[in-house]
Amino acid sequence: MAGFDPYSILGVGRDATPEEIKKAYRNLARKYHPDHNPNDSTAEEKFKDVKKAYDILSEPSKRQQYDNYGFTGDEQPGAGGFGGGNFGFNFEDIFDTMFGDGFGRSGAAQQRSRRGADVSITLSLTFEEAIFGTEKEVAARVLATCEECQGTGAKNGTELSKCSQCNGSGRIQTVQNTILGRIVQPRVCPKCSGAGTVILQPCPNCRGQGRVEATIRKKINIPAGVDNGTRLRVSGAGHAGSNGSPAGDLYIVINVGQHEYFERKGQHIYLTVPIGLAQSAMGVELEVPTLDGSRRLKVPAGTGSGSVFRFHGKGVPNLNRGGRGDQVVTVEIEVPKRLNPEQREALRKYAKASGETVENVDNSLANRLKKVFGRR
Numbered sequence: 001m002a003g004f005d006p007y008s009i010l011g012v013g014r015d016a017t018p019e020e021i022k023k024a025y026r027n028l029a030r031k032y033h034p035d036h037n038p039n040d041s042t043a044e045e046k047f048k049d050v051k052k053a054y055d056i057l058s059e060p061s062k063r064q065q066y067d068n069y070g071f072t073g074d075e076q077p078g079a080g081g082f083g084g085g086n087f088g089f090n091f092e093d094i095f096d097t098m099f100g101d102g103f104g105r106s107g108a109a110q111q112r113s114r115r116g117a118d119v120s121i122t123l124s125l126t127f128e129e130a131i132f133g134t135e136k137e138v139a140a141r142v143l144a145t146c147e148e149c150q151g152t153g154a155k156n157g158t159e160l161s162k163c164s165q166c167n168g169s170g171r172i173q174t175v176q177n178t179i180l181g182r183i184v185q186p187r188v189c190p191k192c193s194g195a196g197t198v199i200l201q202p203c204p205n206c207r208g209q210g211r212v213e214a215t216i217r218k219k220i221n222i223p224a225g226v227d228n229g230t231r232l233r234v235s236g237a238g239h240a241g242s243n244g245s246p247a248g249d250l251y252i253v254i255n256v257g258q259h260e261y262f263e264r265k266g267q268h269i270y271l272t273v274p275i276g277l278a279q280s281a282m283g284v285e286l287e288v289p290t291l292d293g294s295r296r297l298k299v300p301a302g303t304g305s306g307s308v309f310r311f312h313g314k315g316v317p318n319l320n321r322g323g324r325g326d327q328v329v330t331v332e333i334e335v336p337k338r339l340n341p342e343q344r345e346a347l348r349k350y351a352k353a354s355g356e357t358v359e360n361v362d363n364s365l366a367n368r369l370k371k372v373f374g375r376r
């Protein structure tokens with residue numbers, strides 16, 4: 001399951017105004033409403049997603065949380081945490097779904113220090129670039145550590161003070177009375193989000209978040225042999241972690257363009273070449289284009305349409321094992337659609353020499369079959 005991105009579901013930009021969000025929601029909700037799509041089961045799913053997306057983006061605090069904790073791309077763990085019709089998460093839910101087990105078990109403070117989320121972008125390559133590799137500069141929007149406060153979120157030089165609600169532990173206990181008795185549950189302190197400290201004067205540059213949105217640019221070496229959907233990971237180039245924690249990773253998902261003649265299937269390159277009637281019967285040597293310039297192909301006399309030839313090692317480099325696949329050349333006989341008088345005469349002569357009846361009724365097939373099945 002891909003990450004839940006409310007912006008893309010509503011088809012609005014990250015800087016969309018509340019009015020734009022509302023408008024997009026109304027249009028889509030009307031479009032996918034189950035009452036309007038009684039026979040389309042996917043419409044109901046879409047309707048739910050649209051509603052979920054609107055629930056996030058229409059609520060300023062939820063939208064802020066989404067923006068800050070960037071559930072970006074397909075790397076968002078626990079996307080299932082958004083399930084259910086009644087959407088509503090709080091801070092702990094986010095942390096729990098994002099960081100899974102191990103979080104909040106230690107009881108120590110500094111739980112606000114978290115590894116940054118991963119970011120995923122798409123990179124389009126030409127057919128040849130994907131096969132031979134290239135160097136590309138990619139850009140991605142990420143949350144980068146705020147330089148003014150070094151990610152602390154506190155205004156330069158100001159102190160953090162101990163959180164009064166959890167007394168610096170980052171955790172509080174909630175007590176629930178149930179028919180099974182009292183259940184005491186440790187929870188992340190809502191006031192300090194588990195850090196144990198609160199910022200008295202927030203850094204004006206990042207508004208106390210410790211991170212700011214920024215565009216990063218990276219030169220990426222694309223290895224030879226990548227294909228549609230190949231994911232390249234750039235370690236540590238995702239969202240910055242909070243409070244000095246490591247950054248997430250940047251994933252580059254490759255999208256490969258088509259070629260005018262060649263077709264690629266995995267390691268092999270496919271090409272269909274047309275040959276003439278006489279060439280197929282008498283043989284020919286062809287110059288066939290390959291990824292590395294043209295190459296001779298000897299088509300022997302008597303080659304039928306659909307015959308396949310292979311150029312070993314002229315295909316796509318193997319990303320992992322080394323070596324290359326093949327180029328597979330399929331020969332297709334082009335039967336002339338129209339004959340000029342000279343061609344017609346030549347073919348008549350050919351037919352006569354080989355005893356073929358042309359332009360007339362041919363009984364030979366029926367006669368041959370009679371021999372097989374007997375006269376009736």
Ligand SMILES: [Zn+2]
Nearest residue numbers: 146149203206
């Ligand atoms: Zn700052």
Ligand SMILES: [Zn+2]
Nearest residue numbers: 163166189192
């Ligand atoms: Zn606290």
